[in-house]
Amino acid sequence: MCTDCGCGPSGHHHHHHPPVAELSPGRVVRIEEDLLAKNNRLAAGNRRFFQEKGLLVYNLVSSPGSGKTTLLERTLSDLQHEVHFAVLEGDQQTSNDAERIAATGVPAVQINTGSGCHLDAHMVGHGMENFAGLPLDILMIENVGNLVCPASFDLGEDAKIALLSVTEGEDKPLKYPDMFKAADILLLTKIDLLPYLRFDIEQCKAFARQVNPQVRIFELSCQSGVGLSSWYDWLRQELAAKRRTARDVSR
Amino acid sequence: MHELGLTQHLVEIAEGAARKNGATQVRSVKVEIGALAGVVPESVEFCFEACSRGTLLEGSRLEIVFIPGRGRCYDCHAECALDTYTVACPACGGFSLERLQGEELRVVEVEVD
Numbered sequence: 061m062c063t064d065c066g067c068g069p070s071g072h073h074h075h076h077h078p079p080v081a082e083l084s085p086g087r088v089v090r091i092e093e094d095l096l097a098k099n100n101r102l103a104a105g106n107r108r109f110f111q112e113k114g115l116l117v118y119n120l121v122s123s124p125g126s127g128k129t130t131l132l133e134r135t136l137s138d139l140q141h142e143v144h145f146a147v148l149e150g151d152q153q154t155s156n157d158a159e160r161i162a163a164t165g166v167p168a169v170q171i172n173t174g175s176g177c178h179l180d181a182h183m184v185g186h187g188m189e190n191f192a193g194l195p196l197d198i199l200m201i202e203n204v205g206n207l208v209c210p211a212s213f214d215l216g217e218d219a220k221i222a223l224l225s226v227t228e229g230e231d232k233p234l235k236y237p238d239m240f241k242a243a244d245i246l247l248l249t250k251i252d253l254l255p256y257l258r259f260d261i262e263q264c265k266a267f268a269r270q271v272n273p274q275v276r277i278f279e280l281s282c283q284s285g286v287g288l289s290s291w292y293d294w295l296r297q298e299l300a301a302k303r304r305t306a307r308d309v310s311r
Numbered sequence: 312m313h314e315l316g317l318t319q320h321l322v323e324i325a326e327g328a329a330r331k332n333g334a335t336q337v338r339s340v341k342v343e344i345g346a347l348a349g350v351v352p353e354s355v356e357f358c359f360e361a362c363s364r365g366t367l368l369e370g371s372r373l374e375i376v377f378i379p380g381r382g383r384c385y386d387c388h389a390e391c392a393l394d395t396y397t398v399a400c401p402a403c404g405g406f407s408l409e410r411l412q413g414e415e416l417r418v419v420e421v422e423v424d
Contacts, residue, residue, distance in 0.1 A: 086422040097415045209313040210347045237396035
């Protein structure tokens with residue numbers, strides 16, 4: 061509706077509208093609301109829920125094809141006799157990844173984001189409904205393969221784990237600093253391929269520490285198995301620490 | 312890439328506040344975007360016209376206030392500009408910088424009728 065004369069949207073304007081600047085100023089309504097506030101609220105709710113369950117939660121982020129699903133398949137197969145896992149799989153389309161995980165015997169739910177480029181806290185909250193009643197130790201959330209957007213969306217996880225395969229460039233941490241800053245852990249994957257590549261792994265680690273000096277780095281290959289034991293030991297330590305905290309809280 | 316969803320949310324927040332205050336139209340909306348917020352202001356501008364169509368914000372002016380990033384070195388405590396995460400402290404060369412400013416992503420106010 062025209063605010064000057066009250067004519068309807070389809071009416072013809074027979075008069076001259078003064079430019080906006082000549083109009084008296086409108087009322088100003090203060091809002092001061094963070095655009096990510098809604099996601100952050102839901103993520104805080106997820107975090108409380110995970111805390112109450114004593115559940116350790118990781119958000120796996122990387123570019124497409126760096127080996128997130130393969131890492132999960134291998135990790136779950138090797139550790140599921142000692143750790144109860146569940147997996148939330150995020151992709152724009154298909155349930156291929158959830159099917160690959162389910163083949164290991166670990167409960168997995170696929171979340172399709174459609175045109176969405178990241179998982180958000182709301183999707184994860186609802187995804188968890190599928191695991192109600194299951195005794196769980198570690199939840200792995202495999203985010204949409206994307207080194208940009210998932211950095212901005214807290215899901216309620218304990219930490220983000222970034223994967224970087226050695227078939228990518230060693231300067232990825234400098235090209236996508238937001239993501240490598242947000243991730244506490246960096247897994248350099250597919251290192252069995254190093255002899256065939258011109259990938260300077262020390263340079264890559266230096267770049268990663270430039271963006272995030274505190275980052276913890278593991279080098280591994282799911283094909284040869286090299287480096288997996290350090291990664292598994294770290295997971296076991298984190299789980300033990302989580303259980304201690306959960307016990308202390310419940311006391 | 313996620314600017315479309317954020318812009319939709321921006322329109323929802325602004326329209327909600329306008330309606331709550333009995334407004335019939337929004338003239339302008341002011342948003343703060345920090346250099347470290349992971350959001351491209353031009354992309355928000357691009358999405359805004361489409362997202363505001365059919366709402367109280369249709370035809371309104373989007374005012375984006377860009378907030379430059381600032382950091383403080385954990386090692387030598389010097390303050391510096393910090394518009395990306397790849398900056399080294401200009402005083403000592405360290406990379407451990409605390410973020411003081413630049414992560415803002417906020418709907419500040421609307422001007423309504």
